[in-house]
Amino acid sequence: MAIIGAGPAGLSAAHDLALLGFKPVVFEIESVPAGMLAIGIPAYRLPRAVIEKEVDVIRALGVDIRCGVAVGRDISFSQLRREFAAVILAVGAKSSRSLGLPGEQGPGVFGGVDLLRAVSLHQPVPVGREVVVVGGGNVAYDVARSVLRQIAYDTARTAARLAGTSRVSLVSLESLEEMPADTVEIVEGDEEGIERLNGWGPVAIERDSAGAVTGVRFRRCLRVYDENRKFSPIYDDNQQKVVPCDSVMLAVGQAPALGFLEDGGADVEQFRPGWPKVDAATLATTAPGVYVAGDLAHGTRLLIDAVASGKAAARSVYQFLTQRTLTKHAVTSHLTLDRYRRERGYESLRRTPVPLAEPAERLHHPDTLVETGYTAELAMREASRCLDCGVTPVFDSARCVLCGGCADVCPTLCLKLTPLSELAQTEDLRAAIAEVLGDEADLSQHSAILKDEDRCIRCAACAMRCPADAISMERVSYTTTWSTQ
Ligand SMILES: Cc1cc2nc3c(=O)[nH]c(=O)nc-3n(C[C@H](O)[C@H](O)[C@H](O)COP(=O)(O)OP(=O)(O)OC[C@H]3O[C@@H](n4cnc5c(N)ncnc54)[C@H](O)[C@@H]3O)c2cc1C
Structure with missing residues (x-):
């Protein structure tokens, strides 16, 4: 089968299909495989040698990765459908979204992911000395931090840029607290000297009479999300300012490019332009034998989501081609660990x-x-701080005497005893209570132990403290196997 795109989705689909006995061919437009891992995520975060080793493992399974082949330019989609038994579209979302601002079209305005691709492929990078990055997410930080490095590197390396003032500003609609970027990116960006401006929305790119970018005009953003957490910004047009710059990078999201469907893909229906209709369970499109994986299937997420989706697409293709069913078998086992103890001082390790x-x-x-x-x-x-999270305290309500000792000794305060009547009476809870106590129980006379799983460090202090032996530490293991029928 043919896979379009050698990103994490396409490669994981190819990996699994090779293990299932097929010989997948992966077509990749870029000169290197691995998609956004190789041309998006900057090398200062992800060393390229690590990616190459992972790709070598996949190649060693017999996967044929053909780089430098653009579907739609070097080979048509209709040819792939004729020559291969099935096709997986795993082309990601690599086009930078634009904002449609006045002045946006023209020199000096770049898509963030285009800039990252150029840096990754060691191509000339068209940045000036004063750069405004528009966006507040992780990609905006990758762009701003890459630009900063490029300016510093070029300044040190060549006489083409004179040392002196340079500035990289990152301007986000959101306040600092609301920014979608990870805290670590914000902190490291601040440390490196990125000028961060929060709460400003772009209005226009300003240019001089020769067409060169001179700045970006922003207006105050008073609110980004409404009460239902829906994106619904409100601006104050009376508060405006221009951030001077010679280049602008837009990091406000990405979109797929599916132009290649024009030749042979008319039956791949799209639910909105650029996004195919996908059966969530099988990842099948509306066209027979055409499947979707990765960012194109579920929108931009994390690379591990793309890997999971590539594996799911591989299973669907296998079932489509062999007409056999792949069945998942999950086995959960519990093993009681008598006298389970953690290392001395474990709970206070930072x-x-x-x-x-x-x-x-x-x-x-x-x-x-x-x-x-x-x-x-x-x-x-x-x-040594490993939570060993397969091990967990299990409570036996028949033995519990509600003494509260477990909650008293818990170092993370993750346990709480509370009357049943104080709990929100959801349908699930009502059913669970009825099963144990019947329908007529006086809830104020019964209690529940609430456990915050996020805070539990599996230290076993509760099990050691329990005078009624009602808490045991158990190792829970899950095993998943697949069989064909
Ligand atoms: C800048 C950036 C930073 C990120 N950082 C992280 C991170 O730190 N952690 C994390 O978990 N996720 C991160 N992500 C998200 C993650 O990289 C993506 O979710 C993931 O790469 C999606 O995988 P994919 O295979 O669907 O698409 P992609 O990785 O985009 O791969 C698609 C491949 O298809 C190829 N292609 C496209 N069109 C054609 C065509 N016509 N013919 C042939 N080939 C084609 C592309 O060149 C590309 O190689 C980041 C994303 C970006 C953009």
């Missing part, structure tokens, strides 16, 4: 932060890793 390069050092070269990684000693220390 997280060991991953060591980072100094901010100035990080800018020496665009590929310099920010996270320098644990030493062996630090790695062992951090590993």
Whole structure:
């Protein structure tokens, strides 16, 4: 079968199909495989050698990855459908979205992911000295931090840029608290000298009489989301300002490019332009033998979602081609661990932060890793904090005497005893209570133990404290196997 796109979705589909006995061919427009891992995520976060090793493993299974082949240009979609038994579309969403602002079209305005691609492929990077990045998410930070490194690197390397003022501003609609970027990106961006402006929405790109960008006009954003957390910004047009710059990077989302469907893909229906209609269970499109995986199937998410979706598409293609059913078998087993104990002082061990390069050092070269990684000693220390989350306290309500001892000794305060009458009476809860106590029970006379799973560190202090032996530590294991029928 043919897979279009060698990103994490396409490669994981190819990996699984190869293991199922097929010989998938992956067509990739870029000169390198791995999609956004190789041309989006900056090398200062993800070393390219790691990706190459992963791809080598997939190639070793017999997967044929043909780089530098654009479907729609070098080979048509109709040809793929004629020559292959099935096709998986795993082309991701690699076009930068635009905002339709006055002045947006023309030199000096770039798509964020286009900039990242150019940096990754060591192509000339068209940044000036004063750059405004529009966006408040992780991609905006990847763009701003890459631009910062590029300016620093070019300044150090060539006489083409004179040392002196340069500025990278990241302007986001959201307040600092609401920004979608991970905190670590915001903190490291601040450390590296990115000027962050929160609560401003772009109005226009300003240009001089020769057409060169001179700045971006913004207006105050008073609110981004409504009461239902729906994107619904409100602006104050009376508060405006121009951030001077010579280049603008737009990092406000990505969209897929499905132009190749024009030749041979008329039966691949789209629910809105650029996004195919997909059966959520099978990842099938409306066209027979054509499946979808990754960002194109579910919208932009994390790479692990793309991997999971590639694997699901591989299973559907297998079933489509062999007419056999793949059935999942999940087995859950519980093993009671008598006298389970954690290491002495376990509950007071603090997280060991991953060591980072100094901010100035990080800018020496665009590929310099920010996270320098644990030493062996630090790695062992951090590993000793492992929650061993397969182990969990299990409560036996028949034995519990409601003494509250477990809650008293819990170091993270994750247990709470509360009368049943104080709990929100959802349908599920009502059914569970009725099963144990019948329909007529006086709820104020019965209690529940609430456990916050996010806070439980599986230290076993509750099990050790329980005078009635009502709490046992159990190892819960899940095994999944697949069989064909
Ligand atoms: C800048 C950036 C940073 C990110 N950082 C993270 C992160 O830190 N952690 C995380 O979990 N996720 C991150 N993500 C998200 C993650 O990278 C994506 O969700 C994931 O790569 C999607 O996988 P995919 O295979 O669906 O698409 P992609 O990775 O986009 O791969 C699609 C492939 O299809 C190819 N292609 C497209 N059209 C054609 C055609 N016509 N012919 C042939 N080939 C074609 C493309 O060149 C590309 O290689 C990031 C995304 C971006 C953009």
